[in-house]
Every structure is written in structure tokens, then in C-alpha cells.
Amino acid sequence: MSSTRTVIVTGASSGIGLGLARAFLARGYNVVGNARSPERLAEAAASLGHGERFVGVAGDIADPATAAQLVEQAIARFGQVDVLVNNAGFFLPKPFVDYSAAELESLLQTNLKGVVYASQAVARHMIERRQGHIINISASVALQPNLAVPAALPVLIKGGINQMTRALALELSPFNIQVNAVAPGIIDTPMHDPAHRAFLDGLQPAGRVGRIEDIADAVLYLAGADFTTGVVLPVDGGMSSGKW
Template sequence: MKNKTVIITGASTGIGKEIARYFIEKGSFVVMNSSNEKNLINTYKSFGAPENVIYLTGDVSKQETGKKLAALAIKKFKTIDVLINNAGVFSPKPFLEVEENDLDRFWNINLKGTYFTSQAVIPQMLKQQNGSIINIGTVLVEHAIGGFPATAPLTSKGAIHALTRQLATEFGKNNIKVNTIAPGIIRSPLQRKMGIEDADSLAGLHVLNRIGEANEIAEAAYYLAKANFITGETINVAGGHTIGHNI
């Protein structure tokens, strides 16, 4: 992936930050995005302001943000080889308490963000007859937890899983690969935002009896970015969450 151009949304914190770090260290040209300008600049500086990185602040739920990211990548680095649709929001709320604005928030950021940013980069990938799109879903789409009510975000993530398969099918003949990474419980700021003070207390949800680390998602993203014969797949990076639990 050295000298390949990689766009990463939601790249200022958590999983997105680690994905960006991983690709930067491998010598990729990286375009970092976040809706939080302060966090994005701080993260860029924490990486040492590397020459192979540029960044753009913007809300991916707005179609113009995806277009700006694609245009910036082409202007600066000439190609768009990989898009990692990491930007997203997730929080639990009982089904009977979900309101319209809750659904709008998850669908706008999670699904529309993934949809519009993919729409923005595919024309360049068609010109190249090559490219890789990696979406971030969740294992909870296929393996829900009764004590964790999250219908609003899960429906948006489930739509991303479906979008992955359809895009892979539509553009496979153009050598554009589209896959989903479905993380389990990963150590990141997200847990604290959801009110989970001790993320390690959830270790039993995985048969490996531990939670995952953000760099393990980055490793999976790097593998899929390089893979030339994998498309339309959902790769669970979840320590066995979908096959069993430790209680």
C-alpha cells in the first residue's frame, strides 16, 4: 500500500485514528476526515504532521463533503485507491423510546455518510478500473444482544452491510472491491460516550474473553485494502462474538 491513496472518514479519534496511523506508517498517502476540526488537527499534529497526509473537516452526511474529499485526494495525490468509511455514531436506546430525530441522526451519519462518500469516489475508481471500499459495520447486525437495545443505530449499520453487497455486485466487473468490517467490542472513546466506564467488563461477549483493540481493526482494514480477490464480504473482527460467549 505504499504510495497508494487512502481516504479515511472519522479519522480523528478511536478506530479511525488507529487506521490512519497504520496506513501512514506503511507509507500510504492518507486523506483524513472528521467533522470535529479541533480533534482532526490535533490528531494530525500528534502524527508529526507527516508529508504524506492531508486532512479535511466536514460532515459526511452532507453530499458535498464526499465530493470535496474525492477532489482533494485527486488534486494532491492523483488517485483514489482506498476509501474507508469509518465515520459513524452509535448509542443504545430502548425501542419504544426512539424518536424520529434519533433515526435521522443514525441514518444520516452512518448510512448517508457511507453512501455519499462511496458515490463520490467510485467515478475515479472506474477511471482507474481498480479500487477498494471498506465499510465499518458491527457484529450486532447478525448477533444482537437483548440487554443492549440499539435498534436505531443497528438498522443503519444493517443497511451498510446490505449496501456493501450491492456495490460489490454492481462494480465487481470494474475491479472495485467492497467489503465490510464488523467489529466486536473495541477499546475506544465510544464506550465512555455510551456510559460504559469499564469496557473490559464486556470481555465475556467474546470467546477469546477479551475486548478488541483499535489497531486490530486497522490490521484488518489494511489486509482488505490489499486483497484483490475478496469482495462483498463481511469480516467479523470480534474475538468470536458471533459463535459464542463466556459468562
């Protein structure tokens, strides 16, 4: 086993996932990054540098075979998996009655099944080692729904991830595995149109959207927190504190 810690980050080719990969590399970790597109993953790897400490594994995280390959590649290259960050996912806000069957299926595939399959594959390895951290990226709106951002289906799925986080934290505690979640508010990523910035800034009591670095700081804390488990940590400028 290597003395250098290894993390798997899903959805690592852009946005928060790319920022997490960069933050873990800067902290000295080995990183195994996943994304659906081989081309975008190659671009991300080139932008990150640290070629010897970053391995890209392309594939749909909603496929159990991709999750298994992530663990296999991590062990083959670096000897173990110390941290899993279930970051892959997308946010689709719209009125509840307007969601299509195809949209529901897509949300379930990536936002739910991707978390389940990756967590199962990594947990089997961590149970054998009797140590590890699983960190789920949830959403602030799953803690405090917002009339200005109708998103009942993402709330349904991310709310389920929050409850799974707590249940899995208890189940895996005897194996010295910590399971936590980070619930971001609105974060400044390429998915947001700059023309909507003033509106988005106004959705947080803090008066601004979050930075990717804000999420990375929280994830890095949880990756090293051995006496914290079953926590859903809001990083949202106060957005989930209640009505304001």
C-alpha cells in the same frame, strides 16, 4: 498517477478512524482524513506526524459536498484514490421504544448517508481508473443482535450497510473494484467508560474487548486483497458466532 497508494478515512479524528489513519501512514500510504470538527482534525494531524502524507478535510460527511471535496483534495494532492474506508459513525444502544425522531435522523445522517455519499464520490473516480477498494466499517451486533446490548436502530442501519456491501461488490466487480466490510465487536476506544470494562470484556467469547489494532489489521488486509469482495468480516472475538 503516484506509485504511493492513497486512502480516504472518514471519522479520522479519534478512536478507530485515528488508528486507521496511523496504520495506513505506517504502511506508507498517503491519507486524506475527514472529521466534522476542524479543531479535532488539526489535533489528530499533529499527533500523526507525516505532515506531507496526511491531508485533513473538515466537514459533515452526510453532506455530498464534503464527500466530493475529499475526492478532489486526494486527487489534487496525491493524484488518485486507491482505498476508501467508511469509518465515520456512532453507536447508540437503547431500548427500541426510547429512540427519538432526532436520534433516528442523526443515525441516518452519519451512519447511512455518510457511507452512501462518500462511496458514490469515490466509485465514480475508481470506475474511471478501473481499480480500487471500498471498505465499510459495520458492527458485529448487526450480524448477531445481543439482548445485553439493545440497539435495533444501529442494527437496522449497519445491517443495511452489510447488504449494500454485497450488492455494490457485484455491481463494481466489472471495474476491478473490491467492496468489503469489517464488523467490529466492542473495541477499546475513548467512547467506553473504563468503569464498565469488566462488563464489556464479558460480552465476547474471547473474554476481552478488541483493540484498535485488531480492526486496523483487518482493514489493511482488505485494502490489499484483490480477490476478496462482498465479504463482511467480523472482528469481534467470536461475538457474532451465535448464542453462547
